[in-house]
Amino acid sequence: EPEVTQTPSHQVTQMGQEVILRCVPISNHLYFYWYRQILGQKVEFLVSFYNNEISEKSEIFDDQFSVERPDGSNFTLKIRSTKLEDSAMYFCASSESRVTDTQYFGPGTRLTVL
Amino acid sequence: RKEVEQDPGPFNVPEGATVAFNCTYSNSASQSFFWYRQDCRKEPKLLMSVYSSGNEDGRFTAQLNRASQYISLLIRDSKLSDSATYLCVSTGGGNKLTFGTGTQLKVEL
Numbered sequence: 001e002p003e004v005t006q007t008p009s010h011q012v013t014q015m016g017q018e019v020i021l022r023c024v025p026i027s028n029h030l031y032f033y034w035y036r037q038i039l040g041q042k043v044e045f046l047v048s049f050y051n052n053e054i055s056e057k058s059e060i061f062d063d064q065f066s067v068e069r070p071d072g073s074n075f076t077l078k079i080r081s082t083k084l085e086d087s088a089m090y091f092c093a094s095s096e097s098r099v100t101d102t103q104y105f106g107p108g109t110r111l112t113v114l
Numbered sequence: 115r116k117e118v119e120q121d122p123g124p125f126n127v128p129e130g131a132t133v134a135f136n137c138t139y140s141n142s143a144s145q146s147f148f149w150y151r152q153d154c155r156k157e158p159k160l161l162m163s164v165y166s167s168g169n170e171d172g173r174f175t176a177q178l179n180r181a182s183q184y185i186s187l188l189i190r191d192s193k194l195s196d197s198a199t200y201l202c203v204s205t206g207g208g209n210k211l212t213f214g215t216g217t218q219l220k221v222e223l
Contacts, residue, residue: 033211035211042213043201043211043213048210089155102163103211104160105158106157107156
């Protein structure tokens with residue numbers, strides 16, 4: 001069964017450093033998403049991406065964040081200057097097309113900012 | 115008011131019990147609804163979509179009441195493996211999923 005993969009599984013970084021989280025969505029999917037979950041809190045939407053551009057973003061997704069699909073398979077989330085409060089689990093998801101299509105989640109990257 | 119509201123639990127039930135979870139949503143424009151399951155420190159996984167007509171998948175039954183903006187999940191004959199956090203999820207236009215905080219279920223021997 002096809003699945004979304006994410007690397008690394010755990011990233012530790014110093015405050016102020018840049019991090020890039022990587023995702024490989026399911027190959028025939030057209031919509032890509034990033035969500036995050038701070039420990040003990042709910043899953044929160046960050047951004048959706050379609051046709052090589054952001055289609056929607058939340059208030060959390062400020063100028064420190066950016067997304068890119070650098071090639072035909074990878075989808076990345078960059079945090080330019082990490083803060084302590086960026087420590088969370090970051091999930092990538094993808095869906096085939098329409099809003100009612102199932103979003104499949106990757107296993108997540110645990111980001112720890114020290 | 116939270117967009118999607120759930121009782122956090124935990125619900126501790128014996129194996130074989132029937133358990134019901136409820137969820138309310140505030141955005142009347144919400145289009146689609148889902149129940150996801152999340153195991154500790156793992157990714158959310160789709161359990162089932164929720165339709166106004168109600169839908170059943172084995173031991174799981176989901177129901178949507180648009181007039182009351184209320185969603186339910188019923189689990190019959192609980193198994194130890196059903197222990198997890200159950201996430202009520204809506205889409206409110208666009209493709210983003212809006213998650214509740216989840217309801218924790220613990221099934222015990």
